[in-house]
Amino acid sequence: MSARILVVDDEMQIRKMLRIALRSVGYEVTEADSVESGLAALVRQQPDLLVLDLGLPDGDGLELLSELRSFSKVPVIVLSVRNGDSDKIKALDIGAQDYVTKPFSVEELLARVRAQLRDRLPDKTPAVLDDGYLHIDLARRLVTCKTQEVELTPKEYAVLATLAQHRQCVITQKQLLEQIWGPTHGQDSHYLRIVVSHLRQKIGDDPTEPKYLKTEAGIGYRLML
Amino acid sequence: MSARILVVDDEMQIRKMLRIALRSVGYEVTEADSVESGLAALVRQQPDLLVLDLGLPDGDGLELLSELRSFSKVPVIVLSVRNGDSDKIKALDIGAQDYVTKPFSVEELLARVRAQLRDRLPDKTPAVLDDGYLHIDLARRLVTCKTQEVELTPKEYAVLATLAQHRQCVITQKQLLEQIWGPTHGQDSHYLRIVVSHLRQKIGDDPTEPKYLKTEAGIGYRLML
DNA sequence: GAAGGGCGTAAAGAGATCGTAAAGATTGGG
DNA sequence: CCCAATCTTTACGATCTCTTTACGCCCTTC
Numbered sequence: 132m133s134a135r136i137l138v139v140d141d142e143m144q145i146r147k148m149l150r151i152a153l154r155s156v157g158y159e160v161t162e163a164d165s166v167e168s169g170l171a172a173l174v175r176q177q178p179d180l181l182v183l184d185l186g187l188p189d190g191d192g193l194e195l196l197s198e199l200r201s202f203s204k205v206p207v208i209v210l211s212v213r214n215g216d217s218d219k220i221k222a223l224d225i226g227a228q229d230y231v232t233k234p235f236s237v238e239e240l241l242a243r244v245r246a247q248l249r250d251r252l253p254d255k256t257p258a259v260l261d262d263g264y265l266h267i268d269l270a271r272r273l274v275t276c277k278t279q280e281v282e283l284t285p286k287e288y289a290v291l292a293t294l295a296q297h298r299q300c301v302i303t304q305k306q307l308l309e310q311i312w313g314p315t316h317g318q319d320s321h322y323l324r325i326v327v328s329h330l331r332q333k334i335g336d337d338p339t340e341p342k343y344l345k346t347e348a349g350i351g352y353r354l355m356l
Numbered sequence: 357m358s359a360r361i362l363v364v365d366d367e368m369q370i371r372k373m374l375r376i377a378l379r380s381v382g383y384e385v386t387e388a389d390s391v392e393s394g395l396a397a398l399v400r401q402q403p404d405l406l407v408l409d410l411g412l413p414d415g416d417g418l419e420l421l422s423e424l425r426s427f428s429k430v431p432v433i434v435l436s437v438r439n440g441d442s443d444k445i446k447a448l449d450i451g452a453q454d455y456v457t458k459p460f461s462v463e464e465l466l467a468r469v470r471a472q473l474r475d476r477l478p479d480k481t482p483a484v485l486d487d488g489y490l491h492i493d494l495a496r497r498l499v500t501c502k503t504q505e506v507e508l509t510p511k512e513y514a515v516l517a518t519l520a521q522h523r524q525c526v527i528t529q530k531q532l533l534e535q536i537w538g539p540t541h542g543q544d545s546h547y548l549r550i551v552v553s554h555l556r557q558k559i560g561d562d563p564t565e566p567k568y569l570k571t572e573a574g575i576g577y578r579l580m581l
Numbered sequence: 582g583a584a585g586g587g588c589g590t591a592a593a594g595a596g597a598t599c600g601t602a603a604a605g606a607t608t609g610g611g
Numbered sequence: 612c613c614c615a616a617t618c619t620t621t622a623c624g625a626t627c628t629c630t631t632t633a634c635g636c637c638c639t640t641c
Binding site for chain 1: 616617619620621628
C-alpha cells in the first residue's frame with residue numbers, strides 16, 4: 132500500500148506541508164526543488180506518483196513533464212498558482228493526469244492522490260527490456276547493445292522509448308510524430324525514417340531484415356523485444 | 357479517436373453546451389438527465405467516458421457512481437456546483453477520476469476529457485481472435501499463423517481487421533470497399549478479390565473450401581473464427 | 582451446350598513509401 | 612562569439628504496395 136511519492140516544488144513551505152500530509156497517511160515522500168534535481172530523483176527513485184509545481188527556479192515544470200513522459204508513465208498531479216486555462220490545458224495535454232490550483236485543500240489533494248494511485252498502480256509496464264543483446268532501461272534512459280552503451284539523441288531516444296512502451300504493438304507514424312514532434316507534424320514522416328535509420332545503425336539492426344525495429348509499410352513501426 | 361461520451365446532467369443548458377463542445381471535437385455524445393436514465397444509458401451504450409453532474413432530480417450522482425463502479429471501470433469526470441472538500445473527496449474515493457467545479461471552462465474540461473481518454477484507451481478490449489492455428493491480435497496489429505507471423509500490407513490488414521471486428525457476420529463488398537478504399541470505390545470489387553486472394557494464400561486458406569475467409573457470392577465476405 | 586456474370590489468380594506497370602547520405606539551419610554550452 | 616551536437620531540409624535510388632490488365636474457372640441461365 133505504501134506508495135512512493137516525489138514532490139517537486141521550490142517553496143519549502145509547500146514541500147513541508149505536503150511531506151507531513153502525505154507521510155501522515157503512510158506514503159514514502161521524497162523531494163526535489165528544481166527541474167534538474169526533479170528529473171534526477173525521478174530516474175533514481177522511480178516513484179509511483181509525482182506532485183509537480185509549475186514554477187521552478189531553473190525552468191518550467193512543463194518541461195520536466197514532457198521530458199519525463201519520454202521514458203515514464205508515472206502519474207503526475209500538477210500544482211500551480213496559475214489558474215488560467217492555457218496552463219491547465221497544456222499540462223494535461225502534455226501528459227499530466229490532474230491539475231490542482233493553489234491554494235488548495237490538503238484533503239482534496241490527498242483524495243486526488245488516492246484516485247491516481249488506485250487507478251494506475253495495476254499498470255506494470257516493465258521499465259527494462261532485455262533479450263541478452265539489446266537492453267533498454269526506460270527508467271534510467273539507458274540503452275546498451277552487447278554491454279556497449281548506445282548514445283542516442285533526444286529524438287532518437289523518444290522514438291525508441293515510445294515504441295518500447297508498447298512493445299510488439301504497431302505505433303503509427305502519426306502517433307509518433309504528433310507525440311514527439313508535436314501535433315503539427317503529423318505527416319512529416321521523413322523525420323521518422325531518418326531517426327529510425329539512425330537507430331538501426333546504432334543498435335546494429337539490419338534494415339532489410341530488421342530484428343528489432345520492424346517497419347510496417349504505410350502504417351508505422353514496431354519494436355520486437 | 358472518436359470516443360463515446362455520456363453526459364448525465366439535469367440542466368438542459370449544461371447538456372447543450374457540453375454536447376456542442378464535445379461533438380465539435382469529434383466525440384459521439386449521448387445524454388441522460390437522471391440517475392435512472394443514466395444507469396440505463398451506461399449499460400446500453402457502454403460509453404468510453406462519463407461526465408456526471410452530482411445534482412440530479414431523482415437522487416445523488418454519487419449513488420450513480422458507486423452503483424456503476426460495481427460493474428464498470430469507465431472513467432468518470434464529476435461536475436458539480438459544490439466546491440466543498442467533502443464532496444470532492446467522496447466522489448474521488450468512490451471512484452471518480454476527476455472533479456470539476458462549476459462554473460468551469462469548457463476548454464479545461466475538454467483537456468481533462470482528453471487526459472482521461474488518453475490514459476485509459478490503451479488497456480481496452482484485448483481484441484484477440486484465436487483458434488489454435490490462426491491468431492489475430494487487433495490491438496497489436498499482429499497476425500500469426502501456426503506461430504509464424506504473417507506479413508500483411510495495409511489494405512490486406514484493413515480487410516482482415518474489418519472482417520474480424522464482425523466475425524461470423526457477412527460484410528458486403530460495398531461496405532469493405534467504401535470503408536477501406538474510400539466512398540468513391542464502392543463497386544471496384546475486383547480490388548477486393550485480389551486482396552482476399554492474397555490473404556488466403558498468406559494464412560493458408562484453401563479458396564475452393566475456405567475455412568476462414570468465406571465468400572458469400574454476390575454479397576461479400578465473412579470471417580469464421 | 583453456349584453465354585454471361587461473379588470469382589480467383591497471375592503478372593506487369595505506376596505510384597507511393599522507405600532508407601540513406603549529405604548539406605544547411607538551429608540550438609545550447611563554453 | 613564560436614563550436615559541437617542536433618535537428619531539418621534536400622535529394623535519390625531501392626523497395627513495397629496498389630492498380631491495371633489479362634485469363635481461366637465455376638455456376639447459372641437460356
